[in-house]
Amino acid sequence: MNAPSLASPPPSTGGWKLERVSRPSPTAQVLVPVFSILAALTVGCLIMWAAGENPFTVYRTMFDGAFGSSYQRSETLVKTIPLLLTGLGVSVAFRMQLWNIGAEGQFYFGAIFATWVALYGLPDAGPWVVIPGMMVAGMVGGALWAAIPGVLRGYAGVNETITSLMLNYVAILFASWLVHGPWKNPVGFGFPGTVVFAPATYLPTWGTTRVHLGLAFGLVAAVLLFFVLQRTRWGYEIAVTGHSERVARYAGMATARNIVVVMLVSGALAGLAGMSELAGIGHSLQRELSPGYGYTAIIVAWLGRLNPFGIILVAFLLASLLVGGEQIQLSLGLPSAIAPMLQGVILFFLLGGDLLTRYRVVRITAAGAAS
Amino acid sequence: MSDAFTIGFLTSVLAAAMVSGAAILYAALGEVLAERSGVLNLGVEGMMLMGALGGFAVCYWTGSAELGVLGAIGVGSLMATIHAVLTVSFRANQVVSGLALTIFGGGLSAYLGAGLVGEPAPDRFSRLDIPLLGDLPGIGNILFNQNALVYLAYIVVPLLWWFIYRTRPGLNLRAVGESPATADAMGLDIVRLRYRYVILGGAFAGLGGGVISLATNPGWSENVTAGRGWIAVALVIFGTWNPARVAAGAFLFGAVEAGQFRLQGINVPVSSFFLNMLPYLFTIVVLVFSTPSTSRLRIGQPAALGQPYVREER
Numbered sequence: 001m002n003a004p005s006l007a008s009p010p011p012s013t014g015g016w017k018l019e020r021v022s023r024p025s026p027t028a029q030v031l032v033p034v035f036s037i038l039a040a041l042t043v044g045c046l047i048m049w050a051a052g053e054n055p056f057t058v059y060r061t062m063f064d065g066a067f068g069s070s071y072q073r074s075e076t077l078v079k080t081i082p083l084l085l086t087g088l089g090v091s092v093a094f095r096m097q098l099w100n101i102g103a104e105g106q107f108y109f110g111a112i113f114a115t116w117v118a119l120y121g122l123p124d125a126g127p128w129v130v131i132p133g134m135m136v137a138g139m140v141g142g143a144l145w146a147a148i149p150g151v152l153r154g155y156a157g158v159n160e161t162i163t164s165l166m167l168n169y170v171a172i173l174f175a176s177w178l179v180h181g182p183w184k185n186p187v188g189f190g191f192p193g194t195v196v197f198a199p200a201t202y203l204p205t206w207g208t209t210r211v212h213l214g215l216a217f218g219l220v221a222a223v224l225l226f227f228v229l230q231r232t233r234w235g236y237e238i239a240v241t242g243h244s245e246r247v248a249r250y251a252g253m254a255t256a257r258n259i260v261v262v263m264l265v266s267g268a269l270a271g272l273a274g275m276s277e278l279a280g281i282g283h284s285l286q287r288e289l290s291p292g293y294g295y296t297a298i299i300v301a302w303l304g305r306l307n308p309f310g311i312i313l314v315a316f317l318l319a320s321l322l323v324g325g326e327q328i329q330l331s332l333g334l335p336s337a338i339a340p341m342l343q344g345v346i347l348f349f350l351l352g353g354d355l356l357t358r359y360r361v362v363r364i365t366a367a368g369a370a371s
Numbered sequence: 372m373s374d375a376f377t378i379g380f381l382t383s384v385l386a387a388a389m390v391s392g393a394a395i396l397y398a399a400l401g402e403v404l405a406e407r408s409g410v411l412n413l414g415v416e417g418m419m420l421m422g423a424l425g426g427f428a429v430c431y432w433t434g435s436a437e438l439g440v441l442g443a444i445g446v447g448s449l450m451a452t453i454h455a456v457l458t459v460s461f462r463a464n465q466v467v468s469g470l471a472l473t474i475f476g477g478g479l480s481a482y483l484g485a486g487l488v489g490e491p492a493p494d495r496f497s498r499l500d501i502p503l504l505g506d507l508p509g510i511g512n513i514l515f516n517q518n519a520l521v522y523l524a525y526i527v528v529p530l531l532w533w534f535i536y537r538t539r540p541g542l543n544l545r546a547v548g549e550s551p552a553t554a555d556a557m558g559l560d561i562v563r564l565r566y567r568y569v570i571l572g573g574a575f576a577g578l579g580g581g582v583i584s585l586a587t588n589p590g591w592s593e594n595v596t597a598g599r600g601w602i603a604v605a606l607v608i609f610g611t612w613n614p615a616r617v618a619a620g621a622f623l624f625g626a627v628e629a630g631q632f633r634l635q636g637i638n639v640p641v642s643s644f645f646l647n648m649l650p651y652l653f654t655i656v657v658l659v660f661s662t663p664s665t666s667r668l669r670i671g672q673p674a675a676l677g678q679p680y681v682r683e684e685r
Contacts (some may be wrong), residue, residue, distance in 0.1 A: 020684065051483060099466050152655075158662045161413065161466065162605045166651040169598050177644035298470055337481030337593075344417075344475020348453060351463035351471065358462075 018359040028357040033303055036349035037317075043349075044342045058328055058338070065327020066320035072327075074209035078281065079319035081211075082107070082273045082293040084218035087300030087311045088225055089142075089269030095229070095306050096242040096262050102149060102164030103270040104294025105171030106142040110271025111278045112175055113141030115183070115285040118197045118278075127200045134201060134275050135217075142271015143264040145171060150263025154256035160263075168294065176287050183285065193286040203280040214276030218315075221269060222308040229308070238262060270294060292340070296322070299343045303350060318343065378509075380637075384630050385513045392625025393521050394419075394582040394596075398603035399610065399617045400531055401575025405451075407535065407612060408568035409548040409675040412454050413469025415576050416600025417476020422447040422577025423584035424480040427591045428487060436494040436585045440520070440578065443585070447577015448570050450476060455569040459562055462679035473600070481593045492589035496520050518586045520578075524618070531614040544568060548673030551680040561680050579603065598651065605654045609661040612672065620657070627653050 045055035066076045086103045093100035114134040121137070122130045148167060152158035179192045188195075203212040229235035241248040241255055248255050273293065282289050300318055304310035325339030398415050405412045412418075422443040429435075429442030454472050457463040496518035504515040535541040543564065546554040551561050579599070584591055602624060610617030631646045639646075 047479070047482075099470075101470065152659060156659060156662055158659050159605075159608060162601060162608075162658060163655050165601050166598070166605075166654050169651045170648045173644045173648050177642055180644070181642060295474060298467075299474065302467055335482050335485040337478045337485070340474055340478030341482050342478075344471050344478055347467070347471035348457060348475065351457050351468050352461045354463060355461045 015364050016361050017364055019362045020358060021360050024357040029305065032353035032357055033350060036346050036353055039349045040342055040345040043345045053334065058332065058334065061328050061332055062324025066324040072323065074211050076316065076320045076323045077211045077215060079322050080316045081214040081218055082277050083296055083300050083319050084312060084315035085221065085273035085276065086270045086293050086297035087304065087315050088221055088308060089266040090297045091301035091304065091306045091311055092225065093262055093266040094301050096238045098259060098262055099161040100146060100149065100164050100263060100266050101161060101298060102146060102167050103297045104290060104292065105168035106145045106267040106270035107274040107290055107294050108171040108175045109145035110138035110142035110274030111285060111289055112178065113137040114275040114278050115194060118201045119194060125200065130200050131203065131279065134279055135272065138271045138275025139268035142267040142274065146263045146267020147260065150260040154259035175285065179285055179287060194284045196284045201279050202283065203276060210281060212276065212280030214280045217272060217276055219312065222312050226308040296343060299347050302347060380633065382509055382512050384626060384633050386516065387629035388622055388625035389513065389517055389521050390587050391628040392621040393524050394579045394587060395599050395603050395606060395624055396524055396618055396621035397582060398576045398579035398600055399606040399621060400527065400614055401572035402603055402607045403612055403614060403617060404568045405572035406607060406676055407544050407548045407673055408565045409551060409673055409678065410458055410565055410569050411465045411469065411677045412451065412569060412572060413466060413604060414450065414454055414472025414476065415603050416596060416598065417473035418447045418450040418573050418576035419580035419596045419600040420480040421450050421476045422580025423595055424484045424591055425577065426581030427492065427584035430492065430494055430585055431487060431490060434493040436496050439585050440581050443577045443581025444574045447580065448574040451570045451573020455566045458679065459565045462681065465677050477594065484591050484593065487591040488593065490590065495589040496586040520582050520586050528614050528618045535614065548675055551675050555682060576600065602650060602654050605658050609657050624650060
């Protein structure tokens with residue numbers, strides 16, 4: 001059997017062929033993600049059914065876990081925050097075809113810098129001083145960590161995908177060393193982690209829920225990013241460089257510098273995510289601060305079509321998947337890894353379906369090839 | 372420290388390097404094949420994880436580590452098929468498709484393997500001392516007192532080198548990765564060849580995962596590869612897409628990994644967290660020094676790497 005071959009030449013009479021469209025159709029842009037999610041849920045059904053589970057019970061539990069009560073809906077919003085910020089960060093780099101997959105490490109470095117401000121930099125300051133201080137520190141921490149792959153790629157051409165990913169492991173090991181060693185809570189009963197921060201560092205929350213100010217950071221960042229990308233010279237340069245680095249260079253754009261700046265922005269957003277998770281939820285630095293938000297961010301960015309507003313929506317959707325995943329672990333005793341598995345499948349369908357946004361199917365008539 | 376201790380330490384590190392390196396080596400050889408055909412597959416980590424799980428699961432059910440290897444290879448190939456369909460037939464972005472494969476493989480292996488965590492391995496590849504050769508001082512212990520999967524690599528590496536550089540199908544493989552339009556004009560079926568080598572690459576990645584779950588630390592635990600799939604991707608660049616150089620690099624990485632564990636064993640005054648960072652930091656350093664613009668190693672990277680081939684648009 002031959003492999004399915006879409007790229008092989010069409011028969012000369014009758015049949016179908018794919019034709020590239022110059023502008024992706026807006027309908028396809030919306031329909032493809034929606035159908036990707038539906039198709040992924042179907043495949044998820046099959047996998048769970050094959051593993052001996054009742055998929056409908058699982059989905060029902062997931063849905064109730066994410067949206068069943070006002071508390072559950074607020075928890076979904078809580079998880080939306082880190083996904084939104086890291087997703088926005090990843091999307092800026094992806095727009096430039098810069099494959100920063102180091103958001104996880106940048107998230108941790110943001111949290112590490114913010115922890116330093118909370119515990120050692122401004123230990124006795126009031127909220128109006130310490131929270132902005134932590135925000136700046138978090139963004140600087142994430143940006144510096146992202147600058148390493150950025151500078152290496154911009155000025156030496158080193159593959160940023162691998163370096164940014166390797167730095168995730170380094171960052172997490174460094175954070176683990178801090179919370180097991182120099183920053184360890186002396187009265188933590190042997191549990192690795194720093195002491196709990198002073199209440200002045202806590203981000204304000206909404207009512208009695210855990211939804212914190214980080215949501216506003218994310219929404220503001222999305223709006224700012226939208227205008228910067230659409231309306232400024234810099235946003236235009238990112239788009240051109242993403243299309244063709246060579247064209248950008250011939251046009252006299254400082255591509256190396258742009259690469260570094262984009263990585264700084266990308267890392268700063270991930271660092272801010274780490275800071276807000278720390279100041280809004282964790283209140284102490286721990287190894288378990290992120291269950292892999294930086295990796296989910298890749299899916300958030302791509303599924304949101306690298307569009308800031310699309311990313312808001314997708315961050316919320318994938319947050320519901322994460323909260324639902326935790327719920328099936330709690331009430332059904334199933335591994336929460338169902339969530340990343342489904343995320344992967346969604347992305348597969350989206351990538352496959354993208355063919356329909358870039359091409360259209362044309363019928364070839366017997367009279368001659370459709371040109 | 373006596374001299375005997377140091378030499379013993381060194382041979383034990385180098386012997387362990389062969390085993391640690393073998394997992395990365397197979398995965399990197401697979402990636403060499405896929406990239407030589409022009410398809411970048413960043414899903415190595417996911418394919419290795421699924422291979423490790425598939426290998427251990429088959430071994431657990433059948434009680435045979437040899438059948439486990441077949442399971443690892445089969446599962447790795449299936450994973451790679453997804454990538455082949457998306458990137459070759461559906462012309463999807465190769466980077467994102469590979470990332471999706473890694474995320475999917477991580478999630479699926481954690482989900483399906485949850486029941487196998489901590490289960491004892493009924494069988495494993497243990498050391499086979501080759502008579503005479505194994506008794507050579509130093510070298511014997513390093514090279515010829517290993518498990519069967521390491522010995523297999525001694526055959527596979529020269530065979531692949533010979534295949535890529537000295538045979539007609541190997542020439543075709545290189546042609547497809549360098550200039551698919553030319554290869555197409557020569558009458559080669561680009562789609563079929565790319566499918567073949569992406570899937571073969573997945574088989575190798577699965578085998579690499581199997582080395583971990585069937586030989587180095589038999590059993591299954593979530594995320595057991597710990598980034599080795601990514602190190603394999605880096606190794607392909609370091610090895611300039613040449614199986615022989617990739618093998619040398621894999622041995623070097625194996626030595627860093629093994630040395631790091633041995634140093635923890637003898638209580639060096641450095642935190643184990645920093646020792647654990649070594650393979651990852653080493654990968655970055657190696658990448659910097661093997662990047663074209665810094666080292667002039669232009670030869671190697673297939674010219675059409677990462678680009679979908681569409682005859683009508685060439």
